[in-house]
Amino acid sequence: MRYQRPKGTNDILPEEAPRWRAVERTFRDICRRYDYGEIRTPIFEETELFVRSVGEDTDIVSKEMYTFEDKGGRSLTLRAEGTAPTVRAFLENNIQGQDRERLIKLYYIAPIFRQDKPQAGRYRQHHQAGVEALGRPEPSVDAEVIDLALTFYRxxxxxxxRLLINSVGCPECAPGYVDTLKASVADSVCEMCRDCQRRYETNPLRLLDCKNDVCRQITQAAPMMLDELCGECAEHFSGLREHLEALGIAYEIDPRIVRGLDYYTKTAFEFRHDALGAQDSIGGGGRYDGLVEQCGGPAIPGVGLGIGIERVLMVREALGLRDEEEPREGSFIVTIGDEAWMPGYKLLHDLRQQGIKAEIDYRRRSIRAQMRYADSQNYLNAVLLGGDEIARGVATVRDMVSGEQEEVPLDELAEELRSRRPE
RNA sequence: GUGGGCGUAGCUCAACGGCAGAGCACCUGACUGUGGCUCAGGUGGUUGUGGGUUCGAUUCCCAUCGCCCACCCCA
Known part of the structure; x- marks a missing residue:
């Protein structure tokens, strides 16, 4: 094999494309109902945008970005996550306009690029369906975003x-908590794993996320952010819980979820599914009240969500969920003998012009071969055209399910075939 | 990035130093103007790639690429 697709990427073939379309259609429809408008941003951005927003010390920025230089010497990066480009576009196009208090709701379906080592459920190009709600600090917005995701899955x-929620605090309380956390594990740092020793200095919050047993035990005893929230954050968190409960949404509080992007404040949440194994997160997100300002805009709060489409497809596969079979559709023109070829080819064109799905056997094989093919390819009708039919200006239309067939004048054929469409 | 497993026909898999096979799929015919069922026949492979060992390598060794699994991280 001369060329292969880059490691960790996938071709989506005609056979599986319908499953993607079904998922995308569902997401778009839900976004329509929740009143989110679609935004499409470029597939690459200035590298700085990701570095500044996601955070220099995150795994995403420090080792997973596809970064390159263009001919003008600018550093560009393939979209490494969905929020930063959306916020950039929100600011650059002044989507909010004069009313700085207004809630702007955006959604996207887009490829994301990260140079991880691939494994099941993890790819170098994957696709996320996401939403961003910019402009309001109320926990009702956080709850809406979570509700939207759960509606999508359902x-x-x-x-x-499973829905896991946490609060990671805000610039008021988080730094204090970080100090408290560092102090509480300070004595045991040298027993922790190498990564955690580094995290202790660079990003202590993520000490909580470590799966190493020793580290877990050490952090077990540490105070949790949830217990150290400032008044405003605590109130926001209980507001979130109230709104979720009002919608009948079940959740678990997991004080250890710390998302791998530095811009999160207050709410952090994640959706998991056990059908998946190691890579069991099927979506996640949170609030980012400082991000817009950090990107050079006014102090505008926001909350967002990303859902991994590949993972969703994998869960559906694991649960044995299948889209209903494609119904038989369209007509296969069966040409009988050489004299029927050209009239058949013309008929094929005419039917297509009239909106009918139609196909023909370019190889001009035997009737038997053509019929077999028409059947195996799920055509609804066979349109037989031979010397007899041509002489009388008709075609024989055979229903491939019932086997019934009748002669139809050529000038009524499109109408007849149209009426035979399913539904 | 680190460790382990696996790459054989379109698909799912055998063969494990000695002529590379099966099932399904596909093609042709039985049925010379009619698909599905049945039957008969047939096409299809540089055994992922490149080296090495050997009289001989799909098989053993090395490298490389890819996939899978775990770590890590995340969607």
Missing amino acids: ELGIEGT
């Missing part, structure tokens, strides 16, 4: 999604 038939 409408795709996915049962058993």
Whole structure:
């Protein structure tokens, strides 16, 4: 094999494309109902945008970005996550306008690029369906975003999604907590794993996220952010819980979720599904009240969500959820003998012009071969055209399900075939 | 990035130093103007790639690429 696709990427073939379309259609429809407008941003951005927003010390920025220089010497990076480009576009196009208090709701479906080592459920190019709600600090918005995601999973038939929530505080309380946390584990740092020793200095919050047993035990005893929230954050968190409860949404509080992007404040949440194994996160997000300002805009709060489409498809597969089979559709023109070829080819064109799905056997094989093919390819009708039919200006239309067939004048054919469409 | 497993026909898999096979799929015919069922026949492979060992390598060794699994990280 001369060329292969880059490691960790996938071709989506005609056979599986319908499953993607079904998922995308569902997401778009839900976004329509929740009144989010679509935004499409470039596939690459200035590298600085990701570095500044996601955070220099995050794994994403420090080792997973596809960064390159263009001919003008600018450093560009393939979209490494969905929020920063959306915020950039929000600011650059002044989407909010004069009313700085207004809530702006945006959604996207876009490829994301990260140079991880691939494994099941983890790819170098994956796709996220996401939303960003910019402009309001109320926890009702956080709850809406979570509700939207759960609606999405439910409408795709996915049962058993777990919702985990946490609060990571704000610039008021988080730094104080970080000090408290560092102080509480200070004596044991040298027993922790190498990564955690580094995190202790660079990003202590993520000490809580470590899965190493020793580290877990050490942090077990440490105070949790949730217990150290400032008044405003505590109130926001209980507001979130109230709104979730009002919607009947079940959640677990997991004080250890610390998302791998530095811009999160207050709410952090994640959706998991056990059908997946190691890579069991099927979506996640949180609030980012400082991000817009950090990107050079006014102090505008926001909350967002990203859902991994590949993971959603994998869960559906694991749960045995199948889209309903494609119904038989369209007509296959069966040409009988050489004299029927050209009239058949013309008929094929005419039917297509009239909106009918139609196909023909370019190889001009035997009737038997053409019929077999028409059947195997799920055509609804076979349109037989031979010397007899041509002489009388008709075609024989055979229903491939019932086997019934009748002669139809050529000038009524499109109408007849149209009426045979399913539904 | 680190460790482990696996790459054989379109697909799912055998063969494990000695002529590379099966099932499904596909093609042709039985049925010379009619698909599905049945039957008969047939096409299809540089055994991922490149080296090495050997009289001989799909098989053993090395490298490389890819996939899978775990760590890590995340969607």
